[in-house]
Amino acid sequence: MAFTVVQLSDTHLLSDPSETWKGQVNPEVNLTTALRQAMKLQPDLVLLTGDLAHETDARPYQRIASLLNNLEVESAFIAGNHDLPSSISALCGPRIITDTVFRRGHWQFIMLDSTIEGEVAGRLSEDDQAAVSACLEGCQMPTLVATHHPIHIVGSSWLDGYGMQNGQAVCELLTGHACVKLAISGHVHQATSVRLDGLVSLSCPSTCYQFAPKCDTPSYQYNTRPGYRVLTLHSNGNFETNVVRFDVESR
Ligand SMILES: [Fe+2]
Numbered sequence: 001m002a003f004t005v006v007q008l009s010d011t012h013l014l015s016d017p018s019e020t021w022k023g024q025v026n027p028e029v030n031l032t033t034a035l036r037q038a039m040k041l042q043p044d045l046v047l048l049t050g051d052l053a054h055e056t057d058a059r060p061y062q063r064i065a066s067l068l069n070n071l072e073v074e075s076a077f078i079a080g081n082h083d084l085p086s087s088i089s090a091l092c093g094p095r096i097i098t099d100t101v102f103r104r105g106h107w108q109f110i111m112l113d114s115t116i117e118g119e120v121a122g123r124l125s126e127d128d129q130a131a132v133s134a135c136l137e138g139c140q141m142p143t144l145v146a147t148h149h150p151i152h153i154v155g156s157s158w159l160d161g162y163g164m165q166n167g168q169a170v171c172e173l174l175t176g177h178a179c180v181k182l183a184i185s186g187h188v189h190q191a192t193s194v195r196l197d198g199l200v201s202l203s204c205p206s207t208c209y210q211f212a213p214k215c216d217t218p219s220y221q222y223n224t225r226p227g228y229r230v231l232t233l234h235s236n237g238n239f240e241t242n243v244v245r246f247d248v249e250s251r
Pocket of ligand 1: 010012050051080082187188189
């Protein structure tokens with residue numbers, strides 16, 4: 001039986017839930033809309049791939065914890081470069097998985113922190129690479145690896161300049177283990193997909209605002225609908241995925 005994962009990314013909540021992003025988007029309304037609509041798909045797991053809040057205080061994380069703990073399914077998260085380390089690390093509750101590695105639905109999930117404190121770009125530490133290597137050694141279970149920063153190049157020079165600094169090494173680490181079928185990420189606020197030997201690396205739209213693809217400088221796309229990704233994982237390691245764009249509902 002397939003296991004369905006909903007990936008939400010770059011929710012960028014602000015301290016005040018009524019506040020808007022550059023007068024264009026209310027991150028809180030977008031997140032609650034995305035969750036409400038995604039739950040109709042009856043997923044088995046929700047993954048949040050970083051930038052849960054935007055350089056703020058603890059309040060958005062308390063609201064996210066409340067939202068996630070009220071879902072009918074489990075969720076897990078990783079930090080992004082805009083997250084407050086002390087607050088996101090306190091995110092917990094009965095429905096929130098905080099393990100770095102866990103197994104559900106015949107798949108293994110590895111949730112990795114690719115952030116570097118005080119920097120926009122990311123990196124997977126040597127210790128984390130060693131831990132991943134040990135975890136994957138001899139592993140037969142289909143595996144999904146989640147990072148905030150994509151392990152692949154997305155083709156926008158300004159975003160790739162803020163990407164995973166050691167992405168090539170991480171790619172080699174993951175593609176060196178046949179059990180790794182998927183690498184998922186956020187950070188780039190757009191959907192991309194790249195095949196890297198035996199695995200597929202995917203980035204996700206933001207539930208908040210989008211970046212235009214293939215740009216040399218930052219370009220916001222307020223006319224592009226926000227979105228999330230759905231992953232249907234099969235026990236034999238096969239999977240399907242699609243991106244869902246949504247219209248924002250009023251509260
Ligand atoms: Fe972001």
